[in-house]
Amino acid sequence: AQSVTQLDSHVSVSEGTPVLLRCNYSSSYSPSLFWYVQHPNKGLQLLLKYTSAATLVKGINGFEAEFKKSETSFHLTKPSAHMSDAAEYFCVVRGGYSGGGADGLTFGKGTHLIIQP
Amino acid sequence: DTAVSQTPKYLVTQMGNDKSIKCEQNLGHDTMYWYKQDSKKFLKIMFSYNNKELIINETVPNRFSPKSPDKAHLNLHINSLELGDSAVYFCASSAWGGAADTQYFGPGTRLTVL
Numbered sequence: 610a611q612s613v614t615q616l617d618s619h620v621s622v623s624e625g626t627p628v629l630l631r632c633n634y635s636s637s638y639s640p641s642l643f644w645y646v647q648h649p650n651k652g653l654q655l656l657l658k659y660t661s662a663a664t665l666v667k668g669i670n671g672f673e674a675e676f677k678k679s680e681t682s683f684h685l686t687k688p689s690a691h692m693s694d695a696a697e698y699f700c701v702v703r704g705g706y707s708g709g710g711a712d713g714l715t716f717g718k719g720t721h722l723i724i725q726p
Numbered sequence: 727d728t729a730v731s732q733t734p735k736y737l738v739t740q741m742g743n744d745k746s747i748k749c750e751q752n753l754g755h756d757t758m759y760w761y762k763q764d765s766k767k768f769l770k771i772m773f774s775y776n777n778k779e780l781i782i783n784e785t786v787p788n789r790f791s792p793k794s795p796d797k798a799h800l801n802l803h804i805n806s807l808e809l810g811d812s813a814v815y816f817c818a819s820s821a822w823g824g825a826a827d828t829q830y831f832g833p834g835t836r837l838t839v840l
Contacts, residue, residue: 647767713761715771718767
């Protein structure tokens with residue numbers, strides 16, 4: 610079975626300062642990892658994904674994440690927070706149910722990012 | 727152009743009623759999914775369909791019945807609604823391929839059972 614643990618339920622940073630959202634994963638084989646963002650009362654948008662190519666993955670809106678196999682981590686970072694980054698962030702691993710393309714996603718419990726002016 | 731759309735966006739109903747949520751994708755994808763997001767924002771897979779065939783049924787009560795009339799549609803019918811069914815339901819779609827295929831989500835349907 611695969612799982613992800615988001616280490617912080619809430620993170621608060623000041624606008625213009627760096628953002629770090631932490632995620633650890635557990636997987637019995639080489640995982641596919643994703644970060645999704647959900648703005649208030651909105652759907653889910655993909656920020657970035659790790660597909661076993663480069664370990665440093667760049668996403669939209671200045672976010673990036675680094676896959677570290679030795680630490681089983683996939684932390685999300687951004688150099689400078691913007692007010693519009695305030696949202697819920699989900700670390701996600703591919704479910705591995707069927708071994709094929711219909712695998713469901715296994716979500717972490719989410720990290721609520723608060724941006725202070 | 728909306729890639730994955732759901733109707734209705736909000737659904738308020740009484741316990742015991744039967745209701746349906748519709749989902750359509752115009753991405754040409756082969757695989758569609760239903761997820762449930764509870765009041766604590768936790769998201770969990772319910773079903774996945776590939777080319778109209780059920781692939782995943784993740785221990786969901788049989789009051790929930792997905793129906794896929796064609797590759798572009800996956801509807802969710804819920805019988806005898808209970809208070810605990812109140813949640814936001816998200817539809818998603820992806821290509822049938824590798825494990826890294828992106829799943830694209832609809833805007834969600836907020837179901838409130840009174």
